[in-house]
Amino acid sequence: MNRYFREISVTAALGLVLLAMAVFAPGFFQPQPLLSLVTREAPTLVVACGMALVIISRQIDISVGSQFSVCSICAGVLAARGWPLAVVGPAAAALGALLGAFNGVLVAGLRLPSIVVTLATMVMLRQGLNLVQQGAFVNLPDRVQWFGLSQAAGQWTLVGAALVLLVIFGLAMRQLATGRWVYAVGTDDEAARLAGIRPQLVTFLVFVLMGLLAGVAATMNIVQSPQVQPAVGSGLELKVIAAVVVGGVAISGGRGNVWGAFAGLLLLACVSPALTHLHVEAYWEKTIQGAIILLAVVADGLRQRKRGEGQA
């Protein structure tokens, strides 16, 4: 079977949904709502790129939602104090990288299971934020919104930035030796180590990158609204993990790419507006998203079984 079967099938599914919308609810394709939808998902896409790397390296990071919240609030506070966005953005990214490095040290350095480590940091960061912020919103100065540009220009900037990052990661994972290392470590870290790769360093860097991208995404998020709530980004981890898995990244590591994660994210994101346009009750949204995730996992399972039989 084709190596990119999963990526192709997700893209095909997305194409079918869009085609169905074009036939049954052409109202879906009004440019302004569609641009808003894509803009809202732009920060998610950035986080999903990082998550794809984490899962390909056979780890998981469920603290990304909390990282995203902490970075958002900190960026908001700095912006409210009058720091220019050109400084706030990199500062948020650096803070995210630091949070990611903390996870990375524990997972790669001490070889602790990432699901437990990031569960702990997820709770700690979230509660720490609640403690400091006491649920208070951070009001942002007007110049922050849409980078001080018009709304349309701001939206295009965000979408463009997310796509540029996607292309960078897509190319890097295929074209850079470092990308190959991530796959090797995710498939078999001992084999990678014996081949002269440093699995712990690779894992550490993947977590740092994940945090950095969460910081970047936080900046891309705060410019979209006049205030930042502390609850921002809760549940984000599940959303991106779902997108990545639907997009064909194997939860067992070593397989998949960011393009698939992109298609998976779009597929999940267009469920809600599609239902609205088809006049279906919104309650169906989560059910359908869940079904899509299940379908993806079943497809992976069948594929694995088929391969197992082929080897017997």
Add this chain to the structure above:
Amino acid sequence: MRQTTSAPLLRLEGIKKNYGAVRALQGVDFELQAGEVHALLGENGAGKSTLINLITGARRPDAGTLTLAGRPLPGLDPAAARALGIACVHQQPALFAELSVAENIGLRLEAGGAWRRVDWPRREARAAELLQRIGAEFPASRTVRELSMPEQQLVEIACALGVGARIVIMDEPTSSLTRREQEQLYGIVRGLRAAGTGVIYISHRLEEIFALADRVTVLRDGVSVGTHAVAAVTEPELIRLMVGREVSQLYPPAESAPGAAVLELRGVGCRAAGMHGVSCTVHAGEVFGLAGLVGAGRTELARTLFGLTPADAGEILLHGRRIHPRSPPEAVALGIAYVPEDRRRHGIVLEMPVAHNLTMAVHPRLFPGAWLRFGAEQALARESLRDLAVKCPGPDALGGSLSGGNQQKVSLARWLATRPKLLILDEPTQGVDVGAKSEIHRIIRRLARDGLAVIMISSDLPEVLGMSDRIGVMRGGTLAAVLPGKSDPHTVMAAALGQSS
């Protein structure tokens, strides 16, 4: 030994089995008498595993009949096979790693429903008794995870004994055993035979078949090409039957005189790895064989030289310069290559294409500036595949789709691509069929001729004796003796066991 008067214990006639388009068995006849050790011989892919799967009921034949003591067995499944007294000791023991030996044996042997109470003292007593019968030296309370591979195989054998099996199938039981453990195993097999059990014995090692078996059946390309009494057949005849061609020389001769010293060890030790005081010199153009029992420190020495467990005592000199590799990347940069023991786990990545596997150790050289260059990668892969005559559809085939011998060649090719000065091979032909084995031997010899210093770790004594220019024997974590090549096997074994010869 042969009871030709009674019906055979097991008879297979005209067995055929296809997996999709692959015709695994195309008409196999085989029979096993009670109280007989019947060896099954064949290259990898000849159909031995398929045949075992049919006898244990794991798969069903497409055509042909299985008869057990005169009774036909249509639709045999694993539970029925067990009930009929067919037990199999698999090459890779299928045990529960987190449970104790007694619990593992209990799970296999104890009958009863889900709600029965476990009689712990009885379970442990039975396990202890079985372990004692096979001469195992570990307690039944030991967790399986803590056992070595040979010890785990002993547990499997204990299970087969425990069910009182009429037919015991042993699939390459000695592939990871040392000489002493082999002798122990031979004793067990002979005991089974004396008790009237039929033993189907699968091995790549011809010496074992001659030491142990009464008859031998050779499979080639899914067809049984002959059954012979072991006493009436010679080693070259068997090899010819297996490969269908004459393998003129099992071991290629040394052709070149060793050159300058490449590696010099002075009292090298590593406390964490349990290795100490290793001193020796390995020259360019030399195959330095490392013999010894499993656990004697051979792999530990290799891992220390490769920087996996850095040395904490003594000096390592490479081309006269002191080195101290602390990690594999450092060792690679110094020109040391290590082809690890367990190729399926560590040698190559089965899920990755061959080309990716081949270049994995040479990224810094092949891809300066970190950008992958697919053209260069493909070119290197094609060259390596051709150079080592790897049978594979192309550089994009997945590692897992190759046969064992070809996987080993890919693993070797990966390290040759690093252009090493010192090549360490750990069990280079373990579980590899005879044809591929002699090809790998020729490659090793050619590399030595081209001036590489080769350290070859092997538990296969004929291989060590046949391939090595000099033989280092390790015992108890240190190098006990350095013997000349073509030494007497008894001398090597004596050194490995610590007896004065």
